[in-house]
Amino acid sequence: MIGPGSTIGILGGGQLGRMTALAAAELGFSCHVFAPEPDSPAFAVARFTRARYDDENALDAFAASVDVVTVEFENIPVAALERLSRTRPVRPGPSVLAIAQDRLAEKRFLSEHGFPVTPFFAVRSAREAVEAARAAGGRAVLKTRRWGYDGRGQRVIASAAEAQAAFEALGGGELVLEAFVPFEREISVITARRSDGARASYPPVENRHERHILKTTTAPAPVSEALAREAVALAEAIAERLGVVGLLAVEMFVAPGDRLLVNELAPRPHNSGHWTQDACAVSQFQQLVRAICDLPLGDARPFAAAVMENLLGEEVERWPQLLAEPGARLHLYGKREVRPGRKMGHVTRLRWDVPLGFTR
Amino acid sequence: MIGPGSTIGILGGGQLGRMTALAAAELGFSCHVFAPEPDSPAFAVARFTRARYDDENALDAFAASVDVVTVEFENIPVAALERLSRTRPVRPGPSVLAIAQDRLAEKRFLSEHGFPVTPFFAVRSAREAVEAARAAGGRAVLKTRRWGYDGRGQRVIASAAEAQAAFEALGGGELVLEAFVPFEREISVITARRSDGARASYPPVENRHERHILKTTTAPAPVSEALAREAVALAEAIAERLGVVGLLAVEMFVAPGDRLLVNELAPRPHNSGHWTQDACAVSQFQQLVRAICDLPLGDARPFAAAVMENLLGEEVERWPQLLAEPGARLHLYGKREVRPGRKMGHVTRLRWDVPLGFTR
Numbered sequence: 001m002i003g004p005g006s007t008i009g010i011l012g013g014g015q016l017g018r019m020t021a022l023a024a025a026e027l028g029f030s031c032h033v034f035a036p037e038p039d040s041p042a043f044a045v046a047r048f049t050r051a052r053y054d055d056e057n058a059l060d061a062f063a064a065s066v067d068v069v070t071v072e073f074e075n076i077p078v079a080a081l082e083r084l085s086r087t088r089p090v091r092p093g094p095s096v097l098a099i100a101q102d103r104l105a106e107k108r109f110l111s112e113h114g115f116p117v118t119p120f121f122a123v124r125s126a127r128e129a130v131e132a133a134r135a136a137g138g139r140a141v142l143k144t145r146r147w148g149y150d151g152r153g154q155r156v157i158a159s160a161a162e163a164q165a166a167f168e169a170l171g172g173g174e175l176v177l178e179a180f181v182p183f184e185r186e187i188s189v190i191t192a193r194r195s196d197g198a199r200a201s202y203p204p205v206e207n208r209h210e211r212h213i214l215k216t217t218t219a220p221a222p223v224s225e226a227l228a229r230e231a232v233a234l235a236e237a238i239a240e241r242l243g244v245v246g247l248l249a250v251e252m253f254v255a256p257g258d259r260l261l262v263n264e265l266a267p268r269p270h271n272s273g274h275w276t277q278d279a280c281a282v283s284q285f286q287q288l289v290r291a292i293c294d295l296p297l298g299d300a301r302p303f304a305a306a307v308m309e310n311l312l313g314e315e316v317e318r319w320p321q322l323l324a325e326p327g328a329r330l331h332l333y334g335k336r337e338v339r340p341g342r343k344m345g346h347v348t349r350l351r352w353d354v355p356l357g358f359t360r
Numbered sequence: 361m362i363g364p365g366s367t368i369g370i371l372g373g374g375q376l377g378r379m380t381a382l383a384a385a386e387l388g389f390s391c392h393v394f395a396p397e398p399d400s401p402a403f404a405v406a407r408f409t410r411a412r413y414d415d416e417n418a419l420d421a422f423a424a425s426v427d428v429v430t431v432e433f434e435n436i437p438v439a440a441l442e443r444l445s446r447t448r449p450v451r452p453g454p455s456v457l458a459i460a461q462d463r464l465a466e467k468r469f470l471s472e473h474g475f476p477v478t479p480f481f482a483v484r485s486a487r488e489a490v491e492a493a494r495a496a497g498g499r500a501v502l503k504t505r506r507w508g509y510d511g512r513g514q515r516v517i518a519s520a521a522e523a524q525a526a527f528e529a530l531g532g533g534e535l536v537l538e539a540f541v542p543f544e545r546e547i548s549v550i551t552a553r554r555s556d557g558a559r560a561s562y563p564p565v566e567n568r569h570e571r572h573i574l575k576t577t578t579a580p581a582p583v584s585e586a587l588a589r590e591a592v593a594l595a596e597a598i599a600e601r602l603g604v605v606g607l608l609a610v611e612m613f614v615a616p617g618d619r620l621l622v623n624e625l626a627p628r629p630h631n632s633g634h635w636t637q638d639a640c641a642v643s644q645f646q647q648l649v650r651a652i653c654d655l656p657l658g659d660a661r662p663f664a665a666a667v668m669e670n671l672l673g674e675e676v677e678r679w680p681q682l683l684a685e686p687g688a689r690l691h692l693y694g695k696r697e698v699r700p701g702r703k704m705g706h707v708t709r710l711r712w713d714v715p716l717g718f719t720r
Binding site for chain 1: 378386480664680689691
C-alpha cells in the first residue's frame with residue numbers, strides 16, 4: 001500500500017495531470033509531474049520536471065523522487081515507461097500503453113480476445129485502402145495507427161472511390177480502415193482496477209461530440225439497466241484482460257438492437273469522467289490515486305445525475321456567466337492560450353430530478 | 361474583476377492556504393504562497409516564497425508577482441499587510457486583521473457597534489484580574505490579547521481567588537477577562553463579502569470542541585429558522601461594519617432563551633466551513649477566491665446536510681478505514697509530523713436523511 005505522504009509521479013502535464021495532482025493533494029499525497037511542454041497546466045499545482053521523454057537522466061532523477069508512476073495521456077513513449085518500470089511501479093504498465101497508443105494493436109487485441117469491435121482492416125497502401133473500403137461496404141473511416149485523439153488522424157470516406165485520396169491526405173504509411181457502423185449513441189464506462197484485481201466502475205454515460213471533440217457527457221446514460229450492466233461488464237472484462245492497474249475508459253457505440261461495439265480504449269482519466277468530480281463521493285481522479293496506490297477503491301455510485309459540458313476554445317469566455325449561474329460547477333485548466341477547439345475547461349450541472357435507478 | 365489566469369497571493373502556508381490554493385486552481389487561477397515555516401502544507405500545491413513576514417525584499421517581490429493578496433490566518437503582522445497594500449489589493453485589509461488578531465480590540469469593536477458579546481474586562485495586573493473576576497461573578501475565562509486560537513492563551517477560573525494564579529500562568533501583560541456565560545451550543549456562520557458589498561452566507565452550523573479544539577461541525581445547526589436567520593444577519597452586519605472583503609467566520613454562543621453572543625471573529629476560511637467542500641456547489645475556499653476577485657459570489661445553499669469530523673493527531677491513522685467507508689469524504693493536509701491535537705485532516709459525511717429546510 002502506498003499511503004498518503006508518498007509521491008505520485010505523473011507523466012504528462014495537461015489538464016488530466018493537473019486534476020489528478022489536485023485530487024492526490026486532497027488525500028495528502030505529493031505529486032511530481034514530468035512533461036516536455038513549457039507552461040504545462042499541471043506544473044502550477046505540483047513539483048515538476050520539464051524534459052523530453054527520451055531524456056534518460058531526467059527520467060532516472062524523476063523515478064528516484066517518486067513512489068509510483070502513472071500517466072495522464074496514453075501517448076507516452078513506451079521506452080520511457082520501460083525505463084521507469086525498472087525501479088518503480090508504473091501503473092498502468094508499458095504493455096498496456098503499447099496497445100492503447102496503437103489503433104491497430106488495440107483493435108487486434110480486442111478482436112482476438114472476443115470483444116466486439118467494428119470490422120477493421122490493416123492498410124499499408126492506397127490500393128489496400130480501396131480494397132478494404134470495398135470489403136467494408138464503401139462507407140468507412142480511415143485512421144492513422146498512432147496519435148489519434150479528438151478526431152486527429154482520421155478521414156471519413158463515403159465510398160471506396162474516396163479511399164485513395166483519404167490515404168494520401170493522412171500521409172500514407174500504416175493505417176487502419178474501420179467499417180462505418182450506424183449507431184444510436186456513444187457511451188463510455190470508466191472502470192478502476194487495482195493490482196490485486198479489485199475493481200469499481202462508474203455507470204455508463206452518453207457522450208456527444210462536435211467536430212470529433214467531446215462536447216457533452218450525460219450521466220448516467222439513458223439506456224436500459226440490462227445494457228448498462230452489459231457495458232460495465234464489458235469494460236471490466238477488458239481491463240482484466242489487459243491487466244490495467246489504474247483507470248480504463250472504454251468508449252462504445254450502441255448499434256441498433258442494443259448491440260455494443262468497442263470504439264476506443266484510454267487507460268487514464270477520461271474527459272467523459274469529469275462529471276464524477278461533482279456527482280460522486282470519489283472522483284475518477286481520486287479513484288486513479290486509490291487504484292495505483294493499492295488503497296480501497298471508492299464508491300463509484302453517483303449521488304446525482306449530471307451533465308458535463310466542455311468549454312472549447314473561445315467558449316471559455318463564458319466564465320463570468322457560468323460563475324453567476326446558481327449550482328453550475330465551473331472548472332478551468334489555467335491554459336494561457338485560447339486556440340479553436342482547445343479544451344479550456346468544463347462545467348458540470350447536477351440534475352436532481354433525474355432518477356438514478358440502479359446506478360445508485 | 362480579477363479573472364482566471366491571475367495570481368492570488370496567500371499569506372500563510374497551513375491547511376487553509378493549501379485548500380484555498382487547490383480551490384483557486386480549480387478555477388484556473390495561479391497561487392503564490394508566502395510563509396516562514398519550512399514544509400508548509402501549501403507549498404506543495406503552488407509556487408511559494410519561504411521568508412519571514414518582516415523580510416521587506418521578499419514581501420516586495422511577492423507583491424510584484426501577484427494580482428491580489430489574501431490571508432489564511434489572522435495573525436499575520438499588520439506591518440507586512442500594510443506594506444503589501446501599497447501596491448496590491450490586500451483582502452481582507454490590514455485594519456480588519458488588526459482587530460481580529462487582538463481579542464481586546466475585537467471585543468471593543470463588537471460592543472462599541474452594538475453587537476452582543478459576553479461581558480469583558482481589560483486587565484493589566486493581577487489585582488485588576490481579581491477585581492474583574494469579582495465583577496464578572498467569579499467564573500470567568502482569562503485570555504491573552506494575541507495569538508489565541510485552538511484554546512491557546514486562555515485559562516478558565518472558577519472563582520476570583522484563582523484569578524491571580526491564572527494571570528501569572530499566562531505570563532501577565534495585557535489580558536482580557538471574559539465572564540463565563542452558560543450556553544446551550546456554539547454555532548458559527550461564514551459569510552462572504554465583496555468590495556461592492558455583495559454578500560453570501562452559508563447557513564449556521566453547530567461546533568463541538570474537545571480540549572478547546574474543534575472536533576465536529578454539524579451542518580446545518582439544529583436551531584430554529586428564526587435563530588438561524590438572526591445568526592446570519594448578525595454575521596453579515598459585522599462583516600459590513602468591519603468592511604471585510606473576503607470571508608468572515610463568526611463564532612457565537614447560543615445562550616438560554618436563544619440569545620446570541622459573539623465569541624470570536626476570523627476573517628478567513630474557517631475549520632467550521634470545511635463541510636462546504638462536499639455539501640455545496642461552491643466551497644468556502646472557492647467563495648473566498650470569488651469574493652477577493654470581485655467575481656459573482658457562489659450559491660451558499662447546501663445540497664445535503666453534513667457532519668465534518670476533524671482528524672487530530674494520531675486520529676489521522678484511521679485513514680485506511682475512512683477510505684474504505686462508502687460515501688466518506690477524506691481530506692488530508694500532507695503534514696509530515698503527527699503531533700497531539702494537530703489538525704492532520706478531516707472527513708465529511710453527507711446526511712441525505714436530514715431535511716435542509718429553509719437553508720436550501
